[in-house]
Amino acid sequence: xxxxxxxxxxRRRRRLSGSNFxxxxxxxxxxxxLLEILPRIGVMDRRFFPPSSEILTMLLRxxxxxxxxxAVGQTMRGWAIGLTIAMVAGVLAGVVIGSIPVLREFTAxxxxxxxxxxxxALIPLVVLLYGTKIQSALILIVxxxxxxxLVQVLYGVADVDPVVRDTARSYRFSRWxxxxxxxxxxxxxxxxxxxxxxxxxxxxxxxxxELVIGVPGLGRNLGxxxxxxxxxLTYALVVAIGIIGIIINLFARYIERRVLRWHPSVRRDxxx
Amino acid sequence: xxIDTTPAPRERIxxxxxxxxxxxxxxxxxxxxxxxxxxxxxxxxIRSGELVCIVGPSGxxxxxxxxxxxxxxDVTDGEVVLDGKKVxxxxxxxxxxxxxxxxxxxxxxxxxxxxxxxxxxxxxxKAERAEKVQTAIDAVGLTDSADAHPWQLSGxxxxxxxxxxxxxxxxxxxxxDEPFAAVDAQTRxxxxxxxxxxxxxxxxxxLFVTHDIDEAVYLGERVLVLSHRPTVILEDVKIxxxxxxxxxxxxxxxxxxxxxxxVYEQIQKAKQGFRPDGDTA
Ligand SMILES: Nc1ncnc2c1ncn2[C@@H]1O[C@H](COP(=O)(O)OP(=O)(O)O)[C@@H](O)[C@H]1O
Ligand SMILES: [Mg+2]
Numbered sequence: 292x293x294x295x296x297x298x299x300x301x302r303r304r305r306r307l308s309g310s311n312f313x314x315x316x317x318x319x320x321x322x323x324x325l326l327e328i329l330p331r332i333g334v335m336d337r338r339f340f341p342p343s344s345e346i347l348t349m350l351l352r353x354x355x356x357x358x359x360x361x362a363v364g365q366t367m368r369g370w371a372i373g374l375t376i377a378m379v380a381g382v383l384a385g386v387v388i389g390s391i392p393v394l395r396e397f398t399a400x401x402x403x404x405x406x407x408x409x410x411x412a413l414i415p416l417v418v419l420l421y422g423t424k425i426q427s428a429l430i431l432i433v434x435x436x437x438x439x440x441l442v443q444v445l446y447g448v449a450d451v452d453p454v455v456r457d458t459a460r461s462y463r464f465s466r467w468x469x470x471x472x473x474x475x476x477x478x479x480x481x482x483x484x485x486x487x488x489x490x491x492x493x494x495x496x497x498x499x500x501e502l503v504i505g506v507p508g509l510g511r512n513l514g515x516x517x518x519x520x521x522x523x524l525t526y527a528l529v530v531a532i533g534i535i536g537i538i539i540n541l542f543a544r545y546i547e548r549r550v551l552r553w554h555p556s557v558r559r560d561x562x563x
Numbered sequence: 564x565x566i567d568t569t570p571a572p573r574e575r576i577x578x579x580x581x582x583x584x585x586x587x588x589x590x591x592x593x594x595x596x597x598x599x600x601x602x603x604x605x606x607x608x609i610r611s612g613e614l615v616c617i618v619g620p621s622g623x624x625x626x627x628x629x630x631x632x633x634x635x636x637d638v639t640d641g642e643v644v645l646d647g648k649k650v651x652x653x654x655x656x657x658x659x660x661x662x663x664x665x666x667x668x669x670x671x672x673x674x675x676x677x678x679x680x681x682x683x684x685x686x687x688x689k690a691e692r693a694e695k696v697q698t699a700i701d702a703v704g705l706t707d708s709a710d711a712h713p714w715q716l717s718g719x720x721x722x723x724x725x726x727x728x729x730x731x732x733x734x735x736x737x738x739x740d741e742p743f744a745a746v747d748a749q750t751r752x753x754x755x756x757x758x759x760x761x762x763x764x765x766x767x768x769x770l771f772v773t774h775d776i777d778e779a780v781y782l783g784e785r786v787l788v789l790s791h792r793p794t795v796i797l798e799d800v801k802i803x804x805x806x807x808x809x810x811x812x813x814x815x816x817x818x819x820x821x822x823x824x825x826v827y828e829q830i831q832k833a834k835q836g837f838r839p840d841g842d843t844a
Contacts, residue, residue, distance in 0.1 A: 454666040457635050461659045462681035462732065472680060476671040553671045553712055 341523045349527040359512075359531075366497055366508035366535070369425055373432025374486075374493040381437045381489070382482060385444025390474070395445070402441070410435035410496055411503075418504055425507075428500035435496050436489035440482070447481030448474055480554050487543035494539055498532055509535075582611040582768040583632070583736050587641035590627050601627040603793035604641070611735070614762050614769040616779035618826065619789025620834075625772045626662065628794075629740045632770070633659045646735055658729035660739040664722045668713040675700065675709045678728045685732070699731035702761060719750035723757070730761055736768045744774070752810045755782055759808060776830065780804075780822045781813060788826055790833045797829050 326343040329335045353359040388394050410431045417427040451474055459473045501510025509532055516524040585607050592599040601624040609615050619625050630636035632643050634653040643650040645657060658681075661667040668677050678699055682692045700709050703723040713721050722742055729737055739758070743751045759782060762769050773779050779786045780802060788797040802822060804813055813819055 452666050454661055454663045455669065457630075457659075458661065458667045460635060461633050461653045461657070462684060463653055463655060464681075464684050468684055472669065472672075476669070479671075553714075 339522060341526060345523050346526040346530060349523045350530055353524075353527055353531065362507070362509045362512050363531075363535070365425075366494075366501065366510065366532075369428045369432065369497045369500070369506065369508060370490075370493050370539070372425075373429045373497065374436055374490055376429065377433045377436035377440055377489055377493065378486060380433070381440025381485065382444055384437075385441045386448060386470075386474075386478070388441075389445045389448030389478075390470070402438075406438040406442070411499060414500075414503060417500075423505040423507070427504050428497050428506045428508075431496040431500050432493045435492045439488040439492055440485035443481040443485030443488070444478060447478030450481070451477045480551055483547045483550050487540070487547060490539050490543045491536070494532075494536055580611045581608045581644075582613070582646060583609040583770065584644040585628075585632065585641070586644070588628070588631060588638055588643065589640035590624070590631055590636070591639045592627075600793040602631070604795050606641075607787055607796060607799065609736070609768060609770060611768055612766055613784055614759070614771065614782065615785045615787065616783035617770065617772045617787045617789060618776055618779035618830075619772075619774065619794065620791060620830065621774055622792060623774075623789045624792055624794040625774070625789065626740055629659065629738050629770075629772055633657055633738055635659075656735035658732045658734035658737050660722075660725050660729050660737070660742045662740045662742070662744060664725040664742065664745075665713070665718065667725055668721060668728075670712060670714050673710050673712055674705060674716070674724050674727075677713065677724055678731050681728065681732050695731045695733070699727040702730065702764065703727040703757060717750075719746045719754060722746060722754060726754075726757070726761070730765055730767070733765070734767060736770065739769065739771045741773055742771075743778070751778075756808075756810065758782060776823055776826050777814070780819060780826060781808065781810075786822075786826060788829045788833075797833055798826075800826060800829075 323343045326335075326340070328342075330337045330340045330342045388398055413431060413434060417430045421427040421430075455473055455477070456469075459469050464472065497506075497508065498510040498513075500506045501508040502514045505511050505514070509528060513525060513528040513532070516528060585605055588602055588605040589600075590602040592601055605628065617625060617628070627636065631638045632645075632650065634643075634650045634657075645654050648654065669680070672680065675696055678696045679692050682695060687695070697709075700706055703726055705720065705723055705727060708716055708720060713724055716724065726739075726742070729739075743754050746754065755778060758769070758771065761767070771779075771782055773782075781804075783802050786800040786802060788800065789795075790797050800822065804816070804818060804822070
């Protein structure tokens with residue numbers, strides 16, 4: 292029995308990433324090896340493409356520097372605060388708009404207009420307002436992540452099965468119970484998907500704000516390394532940011548699985 | 564299933580007071596540029612404690628009728644009266660078992676929680692809830708699956724959960740919309756016996772809708788035969804089978820065959836265009 296067919300593609304993706312884990316590791320290792328060999332035999336220019344072992348060594352050295360960890364902390368803090376604000380605002384707005392049909396119609400075109408504006412287009416504005424303060428990054432993150440969450444929550448709230456709705460009505464559930472016991476559990480898979488998408492977007496915008504505006508964090512260090520010609524350090528920081536991205540994604544998936552234990556995309560059906 | 568878990572009977576079957584009164588019910592679906600007259604004119608009364616089956620072909624408006632009775636759908640004309648009160652929204656004394664049973668259970672709750680939720684909403688205390696839930700679970704034979712989620716159960720078991728939820732609610736009228744249309748024959752026979760069993764045990768008034776003539780005759784004390792759309796009642800057949808029924812014995816009696824034949828004939832006549840109201844559809 293499948294209650295929510297909408298998450299079918301997600302299920303497929305999960306299975307793929309699970310069974311092909313070994314293959315993925317081999318692929319990653321091969322590329323690493325290639326990027327080690329090509330600069331060494333001169334096919335790639337060593338000045339711009341240091342061998343991967345040098346990048347790795349540099350990264351390991353960075354792990355011993357307190358300054359590196361400060362930057363990691365700054366990046367993660369901006370990411371977490373921005374994501375939290377976007378989550379709370381997106382879920383609240385989505386639930387309210389989604390539950391009131393008139394409001395939904397009323398806001399539909401506004402949302403469609405505002406949503407495609409890339410968050411980075413706000414950079415000139417936030418620089419004027421806050422310069423290199425953390426608020427600059429937060430505004431960019433919240434703007435980008437908010438839409439991801441809002442749209443998912445709107446879909447989720449609209450996805451209540453008519454039979455479930457009738458069941459709730461026939462047992463005379465109050466409006467609050469209908470929300471708590473029916474609408475919210477139905478919307479939850481969408482909320483969590485929104486969270487996962489927003490978590491990734493939030494990191495991108497945090498690093499962008501650091502790199503472009505100069506908000507403190509790994510991105511700013513990356514910009515400084517690049518402009519001072521520290522090529523290997525530049526690459527090492529890129530790898531570090533990539534690893535943070537992977538960790539954030541794993542974290543989001545872990546949350547997803549915890550929250551949706553009963554859900555078709557996570558659960559295993561026992562009987563047909 | 565032990566007998567002593569059965570709650571004290573609320574009252575003896577009272578065959579004189581009407582539990583449910585449907586008067587001149589008409590439902591026309593409007594919108595999408597065309598009107599569908601699903602139900603033309605239905606009038607019938609179900610007395611307290613009766614088990615009445617409504618049989619009619621697919622598309623006859625059976626679901627429409629039940630949704631009107633349960634207050635989920637506004638009627639176009641006529642009225643539904645439950646326990647002396649006109650139905651305008653889902654009334655307190657009614658429980659519905661839907662045709663799409665799998666979708667009517669909350670997948671995020673366990674069997675026990677599914678059954679308990681309406682009782683919580685009714686304002687029952689925790690201990691009382693636990694007792695009623697357990698009684699219902701035992702009565703439908705799901706004792707071992709009480710803490711499973713609905714999607715871990717087979718179709719027949721899911722339907723048992725939906726039935727247990729309705730029974731635990733202690734409605735004065737229980738509506739069932741083709742509840743066994745999607746389960747296999749063996750499970751279906753078991754569930755039919757379960758319905759009669761629960762009806763005996765909990766003294767609830769049951770309105771059971773089906774498209775299956777055999778099922779209607781086997782289960783009911785009365786069978787209302789519906790025409791094709793626009794729907795009216797062709798006949799109100801009294802089922803004279805004995806109170807204790809068994810799949811094997813009852814279904815092979817001459818009486819069963821005669822009743823079945825009679826109902827079948829009515830439906831055949833309807834197919835050929837016969838209508839008691841004189842119109843041709
Ligand atoms: N929401 C609706 N809008 C328009 N027509 C409907 C709607 N629901 C049911 N109908 C029509 O009403 C008729 C009766 O449907 P239904 O009550 O589901 O019949 P049954 O349950 O007996 O199979 C059918 O012709 C169906 O197409
Ligand atoms: Mg139907």
